[in-house]
Structures are given as C-alpha cells and as structure tokens.
Amino acid sequence: MATPARLGLRAFRQSLVRQPIQRRTYASATETAGTGAVMPNPAVANESALTKFWNSPIGPKTVHFWAPIMKWGVVLAGAADFARPASALSITQNMALMATGAIWTRWCFVIKPRNMFLASVNFLLFTVGAMQTTRVLLYQRELKAKGLEEVGKDEMKREAGIAESIAKDPAKVVDAVKGSK
Template sequence: MSFRPGSRIFSSFRPFFQRANARRRVNTAAGTEHTGFARFWNSSVGPKTVHFWAPVMKWGMVLAGASDFSRPAESLSFTQNLALMCTGAIWTRWCFVIRPKNIALAGVNALVFAVGATQVGRIYSYHKSLEGTEAQAKLEGKELEGDLKATA
C-alpha cells in the first residue's frame, strides 16, 4: 500500500470506475452505427459541442465587419480592425492545432481575417491620401500668406 492517501482512495474505488467505463463501451457497439443527421448530431464537432456553436456565433463578427464596408474609411477604427485581423489570423492557425480539427471555425476565422485586412487596407489608403492633401493645403496656405504680406 502506498504512503499517499489519495492513491489509496483511488485504488479502493478503482473497480467502480472500471465498471462505468465498461458500460460505456457496450453502448458504442458496431451495431449502433449512425447515418445521416444522427451521425452529424453525435459527431465530435456536432451541435452538441462548442466546436459547432463557436463558428455559428462568430459569423456575427464577420457580418458586422462586412457591414462596415459601406461606411466611409474616416469613421472606421484602425485599432479595432487591426485587432480583428490579428484575431482571425491567430485563431485560424489554432483551429488546425486543436483536436478535433475544426474546419468550420477555421473558415470563419479566415473570413474575420479577410474582413479585418480589407478594412485596415481601406483605412491605410485613406490616411495616405490625406497626407498628400495636407501637404498641398500647407503649400497653398504659405502662398496665400505671402500674397497677404505683399498686399499689406
């Protein structure tokens, strides 16, 4: 007998756990093979698991990001869309690492990345276009200032 009390407790209750596992194995016999919807319902990525509901809920992020395509780029948040882009990239990779591999969640995360990258591109190009406009406005301001001084 071991010195550790936890080990003694587990050893004394081991037969109860073995019987419970044996009962579970009996229910998964080859004769109870499911087909069609029942197979999907009982799968490791079916509607009974978080592996199914995570991509379903994440479609909200894709739709919210896609609805921002109609907004002007000046009203979009660069940090928010950069975070969406990074989140999509990181979780797409993670979906292939976890078990079971969740292809539906990887697809949704890839779309989150795509939406975020598109918005970041829009915001970046908008700010680049403003830089040229600001330089031109400063130049015109200096010309007007020189004209005012000349007339005064």
C-alpha cells in the same frame, strides 16, 4: 523487526523512486490513447448522415459547432462596415479583428478535432479586418497628402503676397532690409 506499517511505507517510497516518470497521453473520444489511431465503430456505418453529424466530435452537441455559428455575427458586423465611410472606421478595432482572425485560424489547425468550419470563419474575420484596415490606411494617406497639398498652397499664397508687396513698393522693402541691420 520492522512493523508492517513501516515496511509498507518503505516499499511505497522505493517504488516511486524506481519507477520512471511517464507522460500522460491524451486522445480525443474517437482515438485510442497514445496511438492516435481511430477506433473502428461498426455502429457508425449504419447511421444516417444527420445522426453522424449530431454525434460527431464537432457536431451541435459541442462548442466546436456553436463557436463558429456565433462568430459569424462578428464577421457579418465587420462586413456591414463596408457601407460606412473610411473616416468613420477605427483602425485599432479592425487591426484587432485582423489579428484575432489570423491567430485563431492557426489555432483551428492545431486543436483536436481539427475544426475547418471554425477555421473558415476565422479566416474570413482576418480578411474583413485586413480589408477594412487597408481602407482606413489609404484614407489616412489621402488625408496626409491633402494636408501637405494645403500647406503647399498656403506657402505659395504667402510667397505670392511677399512678391506682390515687393513689386508694388521695392523701395519700402529695401528700407526694411537696411533698417534691420
């Protein structure tokens, strides 16, 4: 005869095997689990706008509110760089701002609760980074064009010097060509 302890262990083991594995569903504080439906709260209807904002899932009690507030500092610092010359800007830094803004803007639309305030800050961060990156790339292209122009001018001066020496003493040039053979 089986002891009660062994019987309990077998029953426990069999229940694990026979039960299907279920996924857990997660919901925000205002949603019912698994359905995604928002639970009605009669007390919310009587609250003032300030109280609703204070108690909202993206209100000042949460990181969803303070993250965008702090990120405005990064956006304003990037915007302050519009006053700096393009030669003093870092392309890698501004490309990082652009990428960060794009990635986190997308993330703001995926998370629950959807945080439009954070999305707007990240979109402006992307915009500032894109504008500064464009300024730096245009400056580098201008430098490259000037560099080629300077090389062309130097080449023209060298050619002019050769032409001048040929015009002054053509016999010397002929002798120099005959001597190299």
